[in-house]
Amino acid sequence: MKQIFAWLTDFKKECPVCNSTGTIVCNCNENNELSCPNCNGTGVVSVRKTTSQTYEVPCDYPGCKNGKVQCGTCSGTGKNADGTPCSVCKGKGVINCHVCSGVGKIKRVKQETWLEHEPCHICNGRGMVACYQCQGTKKRVCPECKGTGTIRNTKKIILLAVLAMLVIAMPILVAIFALAGLGYCLFSIEQKNKENTQKHAQQTGSSAQQREDAKIEFGDIE
Ligand SMILES: [Zn+2]
Ligand SMILES: [Zn+2]
Numbered sequence: 699m700k701q702i703f704a705w706l707t708d709f710k711k712e713c714p715v716c717n718s719t720g721t722i723v724c725n726c727n728e729n730n731e732l733s734c735p736n737c738n739g740t741g742v743v744s745v746r747k748t749t750s751q752t753y754e755v756p757c758d759y760p761g762c763k764n765g766k767v768q769c770g771t772c773s774g775t776g777k778n779a780d781g782t783p784c785s786v787c788k789g790k791g792v793i794n795c796h797v798c799s800g801v802g803k804i805k806r807v808k809q810e811t812w813l814e815h816e817p818c819h820i821c822n823g824r825g826m827v828a829c830y831q832c833q834g835t836k837k838r839v840c841p842e843c844k845g846t847g848t849i850r851n852t853k854k855i856i857l858l859a860v861l862a863m864l865v866i867a868m869p870i871l872v873a874i875f876a877l878a879g880l881g882y883c884l885f886s887i888e889q890k891n892k893e894n895t896q897k898h899a900q901q902t903g904s905s906a907q908q909r910e911d912a913k914i915e916f917g918d919i920e
C-alpha cells in the first residue's frame with residue numbers, strides 16, 4: 699500500500715540526457731572557451747546607423763508663389779465690390795501661404811539607415827569567450843533536468859489524470875447507463891402494452907363483425 703502511494707505521488711523519472719547525474723560534459727574547447735553567443739563566433743556584429751538630414755525645397759502648395767497665395771476674399775483684386783481696399787489682404791490681393799507661412803520654402807527630413815560592422819564588444823572580435831557553462835570544470839548543468847537528475851514523467855501524469863477522471867466519471871457513467879437501461883425497459887413494456895391493446899381491439903372488432911354477420915344471416919332466415 700505504501701509502495702502504491704509512493705508510486706502514485708511520484709511524478710518524476712530519471713533524466714535520460716545526463717543519466718540522472720545532473721551534469722553533462724561541456725562542449726567547450728581545450729582552452730575552456732565557447733563560441734561567442736553575441737556574434738555567433740564571427741567576432742563581428744552589425745550595428746544599425748541612422749542619420750537624418752534636413753533640407754529645404756520650394757513650397758509645393760498649389761498657387762503658392764514665393765510664400766504668397768491669392769486672397770480668396772477679393773479674388774486677388776485687392777478691392778471690395780464697392781471699390782474700398784480688401785481688409786483681409788489690405789489691398790495687396792495676396793496673403794501668406796498657410797503651408798509655408800509666407801516663407802516660400804518647406805523643410806524636408808531625409809533619413810538614411812545602413813549597417814556598419816563593428817568588432818564584437820563581448821569577445822573583443824575574437825569570436826570566442828571563456829566558457830560560461832562550466833567555469834573550466836568541463837561539466838555543465840544538464841539543460842534537460844536543470845541539474846536535478848530527474849524530469850517530469852509526463853506519460854505517467856497523463857495516465858494518472860485519465861485514471862482519476864475515470865474514477866470520478868464512473869458513477870456518472872453507471873448512472874447514465876442505468877437510466878438508459880431503465881428507460882428502454884419502460885419503453886418496451888409500453889410498446890408491448892400498446893401492441894396488446896391493438897390486437898385486442900382488432901379481435902373484439904372482428905368478433906363484433908361476425909356477430910353482425912350472424913344477425914344478418916339470421917334475419918334473412920326469418
Ligand atoms: Zn483680398
Ligand atoms: Zn507656400
Ligand SMILES: [Zn+2]
Pocket residue numbers: 734735736737738739740741742818819820821822823824825826
Ligand atoms: Zn563576440
Ligand SMILES: [Zn+2]
Pocket residue numbers: 724725726730731829830831832833834835836837838
Ligand atoms: Zn565549458
Ligand SMILES: [Zn+2]
Pocket residue numbers: 713714715716717718719720721840841842843844845846847848
Ligand atoms: Zn539531466
